Amino acid sequence: MRNVITIARKELQSYFASPIAYVVIGFFALLFGYFFASLVYWFEQQSLQMTPGSGPPLNINQALIGPVFMNVSVIVLFVMPMITMRTYAEEKRSGTMELLLTSPLTDVQIILGKFLGALGLYAVMLAVTLIHVGVLFIYGSPEWKPIATVYLGLLLMGACFISAGLFISSLTKNQIVAGMVTFAVFLLLWVINWLGQSFGPTGQAVISHLSITEHLDDFARGIIDTKHVIYYLSFIVFGLFLTARSVDSERWRG
Amino acid sequence: MIEVQHLSKRYGPFTAVDDVSFSVGAGEILGFLGPNGAGKTTTMRIITGYMPASEGTVTVAGHDVFSDAIEAKKRTGYLPETPPLYPDMSVRDYVTFVARIKGVPSREVRGRVDAVMKKTHIADMASRHCGKLSKGYKQRVGLAQALIHNPDVLVLDEPTAGLDPKQIIEARQLITELGGNHTVVLSTHILPEVSQTCSRVVIIARGKVVAVDTPDNLTARLRGSETMYLQVAAPGADVTPALSAIAGITRVKAEAGANGLVAIEVDCEQGRDVRRELAATVVNHGWGLLELRPMRMSLEDIFLSLTTEDAGAPPADAAPAATEAANA
Numbered sequence: 001m002r003n004v005i006t007i008a009r010k011e012l013q014s015y016f017a018s019p020i021a022y023v024v025i026g027f028f029a030l031l032f033g034y035f036f037a038s039l040v041y042w043f044e045q046q047s048l049q050m051t052p053g054s055g056p057p058l059n060i061n062q063a064l065i066g067p068v069f070m071n072v073s074v075i076v077l078f079v080m081p082m083i084t085m086r087t088y089a090e091e092k093r094s095g096t097m098e099l100l101l102t103s104p105l106t107d108v109q110i111i112l113g114k115f116l117g118a119l120g121l122y123a124v125m126l127a128v129t130l131i132h133v134g135v136l137f138i139y140g141s142p143e144w145k146p147i148a149t150v151y152l153g154l155l156l157m158g159a160c161f162i163s164a165g166l167f168i169s170s171l172t173k174n175q176i177v178a179g180m181v182t183f184a185v186f187l188l189l190w191v192i193n194w195l196g197q198s199f200g201p202t203g204q205a206v207i208s209h210l211s212i213t214e215h216l217d218d219f220a221r222g223i224i225d226t227k228h229v230i231y232y233l234s235f236i237v238f239g240l241f242l243t244a245r246s247v248d249s250e251r252w253r254g
Numbered sequence: 255m256i257e258v259q260h261l262s263k264r265y266g267p268f269t270a271v272d273d274v275s276f277s278v279g280a281g282e283i284l285g286f287l288g289p290n291g292a293g294k295t296t297t298m299r300i301i302t303g304y305m306p307a308s309e310g311t312v313t314v315a316g317h318d319v320f321s322d323a324i325e326a327k328k329r330t331g332y333l334p335e336t337p338p339l340y341p342d343m344s345v346r347d348y349v350t351f352v353a354r355i356k357g358v359p360s361r362e363v364r365g366r367v368d369a370v371m372k373k374t375h376i377a378d379m380a381s382r383h384c385g386k387l388s389k390g391y392k393q394r395v396g397l398a399q400a401l402i403h404n405p406d407v408l409v410l411d412e413p414t415a416g417l418d419p420k421q422i423i424e425a426r427q428l429i430t431e432l433g434g435n436h437t438v439v440l441s442t443h444i445l446p447e448v449s450q451t452c453s454r455v456v457i458i459a460r461g462k463v464v465a466v467d468t469p470d471n472l473t474a475r476l477r478g479s480e481t482m483y484l485q486v487a488a489p490g491a492d493v494t495p496a497l498s499a500i501a502g503i504t505r506v507k508a509e510a511g512a513n514g515l516v517a518i519e520v521d522c523e524q525g526r527d528v529r530r531e532l533a534a535t536v537v538n539h540g541w542g543l544l545e546l547r548p549m550r551m552s553l554e555d556i557f558l559s560l561t562t563e564d565a566g567a568p569p570a571d572a573a574p575a576a577t578e579a580a581n582a
């Protein structure tokens with residue numbers, strides 16, 4: 001465990017030593033701020049147009065927070081490749097992989113360390129949105145529970161992207177290639193449920209089950225469904241497993 | 255300390271290392287000498303546990319590098335061909351990171367880092383980013399990284415490649431100091447390297463071990479006979495018969511030079527010291543003896559004769575000795 005933390009700390013340190021962390025967080029904060037502001041504006045308009053007594057007031061959780069965080073998944077799609085692309089590719093290119101693989105570490109420790117490092121940066125990035133949520137608590141009275149679950153869902157979803165990104169990065173020495181391929185794969189995972197519509201009801205059920213973002217809906221409604229948690233966890237484990245296989249086979253090939 | 259037995263490594267159909275065996279005793283400095291592409295890096299990567307062998311075994315301090323990898327790696331320090339540095343990390347952060355992943359106990363990390371940075375003379379660069387260092391400093395940080403956990407075994411892949419002459423001398427000094435406390439294996443494709451630092455040499459070419467011996471013995475063994483060089487002030491014609499008459503001398507080659515000086519090469523039977531007789535003969539004839547010294551083949555010549563199969567390069571008497579060395 002000490003080794004995992006050492007690697008994770010080194011990963012985080014290297015994100016913040018290079019422009020990556022600042023670009024990722026800045027880009028995210030900018031886009032999130034834009035989505036947030038426009039949705040708040042839209043929400044205000046809707047609320048004002050409602051005549052008092054014509055029905056229940058708009059629920060701030062459902063009408064505002066839910067949609068805002070669904071937008072986060074789109075931003076994640078763009079920034080996550082920047083976080084994961086260099087994890088393995090850069091170590092292989094610069095030769096530091098030789099240091100890691102000749103140190104008394106197991107492959108699993110290295111993979112978990114890198115995974116936690118990337119997750120750490122992602123968590124810092126999400127933490128930026130706490131400011132916006134704080135504003136909502138000052139001027140409104142949202143329920144905290146669906147907000148907590150949406151953060152949990154976003155963490156799990158991000159972790160899936162990270163495990164897939166680690167695997168792709170472990171396949172190449174070129175971080176740009178890793179980044180492009182990762183983006184393409186994420187995009188596919190993201191749009192796959194649109195594709196599903198042309199396959200009839202069963203096809204759609206299967207395909208929407210595969211879609212990473214589809215599983216986020218319930219979290220945004222404040223529901224922690226074990227079905228979705230298991231989906232995310234197995235996705236993560238599978239991604240990390242593939243990474244381990246890839247690192248090991250690279251070692252045999254030399 | 256290191257046992258390499260019947261080690262082979264294939265990359266697809268290509269055999270990079272072919273049935274290599276040797277062992278290195280505790281405190282020894284072993285030179286691993288061979289031209290580019292001989293399989294030095296591959297062998298070292300297997301010893302350090304970076305990649306598994308296709309066949310054969312390697313143990314470090316009694317631990318198999320494959321089946322008992324963690325224990326073997328704890329006892330091994332490795333400086334790859336390019337120092338494995340993180341360009342964005344400061345030298346101190348980097349060495350500290352390596353100390354942690356090599357398993358140095360937390361409370362000893364600081365002390366070890368300071369000690370090793372002092373030993374490798376990089377303390378003045380502690381807060382500099384690794385990516386901004388000169389080649390010489392990078393190499394020293396690489397060495398610090400290999401030494402940080404005070405390993406029994408140090409594996410250094412071409413530690414002086416790319417350094418300037420002053421840095422090479424410093425590096426050699428440091429490596430010589432390290433022998434004794436550590437078992438060192440260093441690879442090089444440059445000859446003077448091994449004769450100056452190593453107690454034993456393994457010569458490898460095309461993945462096969464060609465010879466294992468001390469630098470001195472290799473030189474002697476390869477000749478099969480010993481050669482003396484003399485410079486004498488004498489009438490050229492008389493010298494050859496006079497010297498040939500001495501017992502144990504097999505060949506005399508005299509060449510008259512300027513000012514009545516004659517340069518002479520004398521081959522004698524191996525292990526027989528004929529210097530006294532040579533000197534006495536010259537003096538008894540009333541000639542002036544200006545120089546008398548054993549002529550050794552330089553490691554450079556040995557290396558060429560062992561590893562070149564092109565016609566012309568190997569001296570005639572080197573070939574049988576090379577075969578003998580390979581069988582040893």
Ligand SMILES: Nc1ncnc2c1ncn2[C@@H]1O[C@H](COP(=O)(O)OP(=O)(O)O)[C@@H](O)[C@H]1O
Pocket residue numbers: 253254265268270288289290291292293294295296297
């Ligand atoms: N990863 C690899 N895949 C295929 N061939 C390789 C690989 N690494 C090294 N080789 C080949 O193996 C041979 C030995 O290489 P190496 O061990 O690096 O030699 P040296 O360090 O003595 O120069 C070379 O011919 C090299 O081309």
Ligand SMILES: [Mg+2]
Pocket residue numbers: 291294295296335411
């Ligand atoms: Mg090499």
